[in-house]
Amino acid sequence: MKALTWRGPRDVRVENVPDPKLEADTDAIIRVTSSGICGSDLHLYEVLAPFLDPGDILGHEPMGVVEETGSAVADIAPGDRVVVPFNIACGHCWMCERRLFAQCETTQVREHGSGAALFGYTKLYGSVPGAQAEYLRVPQAQFGPIKVPEGPPDEQFVYLSDVLPTAWQAVEYADVPKGGTVAVFGLGPIGQMAARIALHHGFRAIGVDRVPERLNMAERHGVRTIDAAQRDDVADAVRELTDGRGADSVIDAVGMEAHGSPVAELGQKIAGVLPDAVAEPLMSKAGIDRLSALYECIDSVRRAGTISLSGVYGGMADPMPMLTLFDKGVRIAMGQAHVKRWIPDLLPLVGHESDPLGVRDLTTHHLPLDEAPNAYDIFQRKVDGAIKILLEP
Ligand code: NAD
Ligand code: ZN
Ligand code: ZN
Numbered sequence: 001m002k003a004l005t006w007r008g009p010r011d012v013r014v015e016n017v018p019d020p021k022l023e024a025d026t027d028a029i030i031r032v033t034s035s036g037i038c039g040s041d042l043h044l045y046e047v048l049a050p051f052l053d054p055g056d057i058l059g060h061e062p063m064g065v066v067e068e069t070g071s072a073v074a075d076i077a078p079g080d081r082v083v084v085p086f087n088i089a090c091g092h093c094w095m096c097e098r099r100l101f102a103q104c105e106t107t108q109v110r111e112h113g114s115g116a117a118l119f120g121y122t123k124l125y126g127s128v129p130g131a132q133a134e135y136l137r138v139p140q141a142q143f144g145p146i147k148v149p150e151g152p153p154d155e156q157f158v159y160l161s162d163v164l165p166t167a168w169q170a171v172e173y174a175d176v177p178k179g180g181t182v183a184v185f186g187l188g189p190i191g192q193m194a195a196r197i198a199l200h201h202g203f204r205a206i207g208v209d210r211v212p213e214r215l216n217m218a219e220r221h222g223v224r225t226i227d228a229a230q231r232d233d234v235a236d237a238v239r240e241l242t243d244g245r246g247a248d249s250v251i252d253a254v255g256m257e258a259h260g261s262p263v264a265e266l267g268q269k270i271a272g273v274l275p276d277a278v279a280e281p282l283m284s285k286a287g288i289d290r291l292s293a294l295y296e297c298i299d300s301v302r303r304a305g306t307i308s309l310s311g312v313y314g315g316m317a318d319p320m321p322m323l324t325l326f327d328k329g330v331r332i333a334m335g336q337a338h339v340k341r342w343i344p345d346l347l348p349l350v351g352h353e354s355d356p357l358g359v360r361d362l363t364t365h366h367l368p369l370d371e372a373p374n375a376y377d378i379f380q381r382k383v384d385g386a387i388k389i390l391l392e393p
Contacts, residue, residue, distance in 0.1 A: 002393065003133035004372045006056045009049040010380075012373050017057065020129065020137035025070035028141035030082060034154035035131045036061030037372075037389045038162060039188050039255065040312060042380050044122065047256050052122050059132030059391075060086035060119040061161040063154055066145070073141045082145035084138055085339035086162045088117040088128065091143030102336035107140065115336060132372060134393045146343055149351065155363045155390060156350055159193070163388070164346050164359070166310055166337040167193035170251045173308035173333035176203045180248035183207075183238050183300050185293050187214040187225075189362060189388045190310055191253035195223045196357050200349075206241055208234055208296070213364075213385045221358055228296075235299035246302030254293035255311025295321070301330055309334035362388045369393040 003017045020029055041058055044051075063083040066076050076082055089096050090106035104116040109126045117139070120130020128139065138144060148157040167190055176182045180203055184195045187209035198205040199222055207218040210229035218225050226237045239246050293311065298321060301307055307330055325332070349356050364387045367375050371391075378386045 001134040002369055003057045003129075004059060004369065004391075005054070006044065006052050006058055007054050009046050010377075012045065012058065012376050014370050014372055017055075017133075020135050022068060022070050023137065024139065025072040026140055026142050027070045028066055028073050028076060028138045028145065029068040030062070030064040030084065030136050030138055030145070031067050032062045032064040032131055032134060032136055032393045034063050034158045035059050035133075035369075035391045035393065036158060036162065036189075037132070037375055037379050037391065039190065040162075041120075041376070043256055043312060044120075045376055045380060048122075048124075051124050056120075056122050056127075057129040057133055058120045059130035060121060061158065061163070062119070062131035062136055063148070063158045063161065064136070067135070069141060076141065076145050076147060080145075081148050081150055083148055083157050083160045084119070084131065084136065085144050085146070085160075085165075086118055087115075087336060087339055088119065088126070088138075088140050089143060089340065090140050091340075096143075099338060099341040101338040101340050103338075104140075118336075132369065132391055132393075134369070144340070146340070146347070148347075152351075154392075155366075156355075156359055158390065159189075159359055159362065160339075160343060160346060160350065162337065162339070163189045163193055163362070164350065164357070165339040165342040166190050167197050167253075168342040168346060169337045170194045170253065170308050170310040171197045171201065171203075172342075173306075173310075174198075174249035174251050175306045175308075175331070175333075176201070176249045178202075180204070181206060181242050182249040182251060183242075183247035183297075184223075184251045184253055185209075185297055185300075186252065186254035186311060187211070187218050188253060191251070192217060192221075192362060192387070193357065193359075194251050194253055194310070196221050199223065200356060206238060206247065208238075211382045214382075214387060217361070217387060220361070234296050238300040242302065246300055246305065248302060249306045249308065250297040250301040251308045252294055252297045252311045256313055298324060298328075298330065301328070304329040306331045306333065308332075310337070363390050365389040366392055 089101035089104035093105040095103040107117040117126030195205040207223040
């Protein structure tokens with residue numbers, strides 16, 4: 001089959017690789033019909049290069065058609081249309097019983113101190129081959145895949161794999177008070193949907209980014225925006241819109257920003273040259289630079305407010321302004337989305353004729369798998385109007 005493989009920093013290629021096969025009775029094989037490219041893939045594309053091996057298959061946002069199932073998989077059958085959550089959970093361990101699926105104890109990657117295994121996230125998360133490919137082996141398929149109805153196009157459902165549950169959890173963790181305001185930093189796919197979900201819940205939403213198309217998309221959906229390219233005092237701009245106090249809640253949907261940053265350059269330099277033990281502290285030192293959005297969030301939240309972090313920050317010792325956080329009395333909640341936890345809330349909304357979250361207005365590009373290298377390039381550089389790209393193997 002054809003699959004997108006990582007070959008080096010900013011070097012991904014579509015190559016022929018062996019077809020996946022059932023390896024356990026809890027596996028399923030799906031034929032991938034759509035597969036998103038995520039801001040998290042951009043971390044692998046460049047910043048996290050030292051953790052990748054050439055040939056790693058990327059991608060964790062798939063949907064498709066079940067081809068084959070292991071003998072322990074009862075709820076899905078060949079021919080079913082399914083969306084696959086990006087984290088791999090068993091559904092029955094101590095964590096899963098508490099619906100903390102991103103911390104599944106059956107699939108967690110102990111040697112790296114990581115939570116549940118993820119598709120396409122290298123040895124950091126279990127070396128499970130990713131979904132930007134024609135076929136995908138789905139472990140723990142007795143629990144993971146979400147059946148969706150035939151009929152509507154993929155783009156109506158595919159974001160249940162990651163973008164929608166991540167954005168939903170971001171708003172839950174933001175704990176916005178009734179009638180309150182949430183400021184969303186970063187208007188990529190996660191920030192777009194988080195802002196729309198906040199509005200759907202009846203909160204006020206302010207969106208911050210510096211890419212015109214992303215600001216325009218948010219405004220189209222009723223979000224007040226602040227253009228960070230026009231203002232270097234973004235936190236003051238947030239206070240101007242919130243009675244001088246700051247936002248009740250802030251969502252960081254940025255995380256490590258790679259392109260053109262010193263971090264990216266450092267990542268490139270140390271990729272493949274230094275062993276992990278040496279590379280890791282260097283990466284975390286460089287964390288200072290990737291924290292810019294987080295500092296804006298800390299400045300923009302009101303006293304005794306909440307910060308919800310869905311953006312992913314690397315580094316083992318990223319410095320945090322602890323005194324400021326303590327003095328302001330800020331609560332912080334973060335982590336990977338417990339995807340299946342939020343599906344009962346989301347499925348009726350994405351399936352609804354009126355499209356209350358506007359999921360049909362998120363995909364800016366539908367591209368064949370062969371064009372994936374160019375897709376990564378334009379998504380990372382935020383050009384050609386790329387906001388969310390779906391690969392269609
Ligand atoms: P993206 O790269 O498309 O979006 C990031 C946006 O942040 C961009 O639009 C960029 O212009 C903007 N930005 C950069 N610096 C900024 C600043 N200082 N102020 C305001 N905006 C700024 O990525 P995405 O797909 O939307 O993902 C966003 C983040 O969420 C990534 O870090 C990704 O890894 C993370 N993520 C987390 C989970 C989870 O389970 N927690 C799941 C998916 C993605
Ligand atoms: Zn993703
Ligand atoms: Zn589990």
